[in-house]
Amino acid sequence: MTRNEIVSVLGPVDEAVIADIALTGASLEELREAFAWIGADEALVNEGHAMPSPRVARLIEILEPPEDEPEVPGEME
Template identity: 60%
Template sequence: MAMTHDEVLSVLGPVDEATVAEIVSTGAPVEELREALAWFDSDEALIGTGRPMPGTRIAALIEMLEPEEELEAGPVPTGPASSH
């Protein structure tokens, strides 16, 4: 059974509504979100225990949990600050 909005929040805690909607739209059950969160939090530990790699839907959920890369605002000045 696909998870609900409230189930997503119960697993992840406070997250933005767009993320909740994206996760709910996968049709995954809440158990798969819990597994995705476990992989997200400690993938090396799970691999070390011999667990099989996550399936495609769980991998997609893991990707949704990853923070978006921030766009660069421009080059970072490397020299001394100029005064005007």
């Protein structure tokens, strides 16, 4: 998968993310599938889609935003 193909699916992204994606050896279709899972995982399961393959799951890990940082004690919500 080329840099241009990755950007065509994701839009502008960090070069490190592009490199991580390229290193997975995933296809453009697998990247599209991972991107779809990030936006609508519950909907895809409800529609009967099979769970992501290991390669697609790795792409999801790369693309998902990091979890919220732990709360600082005493910080107001």
